[in-house]
Amino acid sequence: MDGDKIILGMDIGGTNMRFGLIDKDCRLSAFTIKKTRLILDCSDPVLTLAGCVKDYCREHLGSRLPDAVALGFPSAIDRSRRIVCSTPNIKGLGDNLPVADIMERELGVPTYINRDVNFLLFYDTYFHGLPSHATVLGFYVGTGFGNAVSVDGKLLLGKNGVAAELGHIPVLGKDTPCGCGNRGCVEYYASGLGLERIQAHSFPHTPVGRLFKEHGDALELLEYIDWLSIPIATEINIFDPDYIVLGGGVLQMEAFPQKLLEKRILEHTRKPYPAANLSVLYSSPHQENGVIGAGIYALRRLADPSYC
Structure with missing residues (x-):
């Protein structure tokens, strides 16, 4: 590829939308954050988003256009990677x-x-410099319970493009409606929204961000760790991965019990393997990660249009 390729990467979340320019060496510049609702809460969110991108490009690139744009959505995306099928956690x-x-x-x-x-x-x-042939499982607990699977350097997409929706596996005996339209999904309990429900019900005078700092030994929060650990261990038992990556805003909260989560995951993971040599990594706690990841993806797509 040409040495001066520039990608506009975007990470669109339920609260914030992040923009940045990424070069061929994955260096980031012009990192910007905007409120998602100010852009997408309108009658035509995609056209409004396009207008926002144009404004950003004029401000940071002048008359030049980026070589590609890559957008990450907290959504189900179709197999062709062209259509946003559904986005339960973003109104609009x-x-x-x-x-x-x-x-x-x-x-x-x-x-x-x-x-x-x-x-x-x-x-x-x-x-983390992981080898391209590795099987890597990513678990990201933010507003929802995000999951990604990479095998031999390629994302697991499935027939319809919606593989690895771990947050939407059903839980026996639970019938609570989920934003996806189903009932009893694990994401209702094992997510940032689930943690907010615990806070509202049991600790209304404690900010969500301080729950583990002030009430880390409370039964409700210990059960929450189990809600996280069981689906993670289940997927580990299915894939026998080289690495797992744990991340997301919940796991980066003050005093979040990472070691307890790892212990619970291992308790539910099959012995002797994959439990014996499970490699656990953590996502770096930086807001720009998804933007840089978008740039990496776009650079691969430009080099190999068949890559999905």
Whole structure:
């Protein structure tokens, strides 16, 4: 590829939307954060998003356009990586939106979309220097319970493109409606939203960000760790991975019991293997990770259009 390639990477979350420019060496510049609702809570969110991207490019690139745009959504994305199928945790984004086609038409450059957790896993694989042939599982606990799977350097997509939706496996005996439309999903309990429900019910006078600092031994929070550990261990038992990566805002909270989570995961992981030599890594606690991961993905797509 040409040495001066510039990618506009975006990480679109339920609260914040992050922008940045990434070069061929994965260096980031012009990192910017905007409130998601100010852009997407409107009658035509994709066109509004395209306008926001144009404004950003004019400010930081002048008359030049980026060589590609890559957007990560907390969404189910179709197999072609062109359509945002559903986004339960962002109000305003509808279903079956042809985001890539609209953005390409409006911007005039290749546009790639994917799940935000896939971009996080791209970044973490790069950051930790993991070998391309490795099987890597990423678990990201933020607003929801995100999961990404990479086998031999390629994302596991599935027939329809929606593989690795670990947060939406059903839990026996639970019937609570989930934002995805199903009932009894593990994400309802094992997520940032689940933690907020615990706070509202049991610790209303403690900010969510201080729950583990002030109430780390409380039964409700110990059970929460189990809610996280069981689906993680289940996927480990299925894939026998080379590495797992744990991340997301919840796991980066003050006094979050990382060692207890690891202990619970190992308790539920099959013996002797994969438990005996499980390699546990943590995602770096930086807001720009998903943006850089988006850039890495776009650079790969430009080099190999068949890569998904």
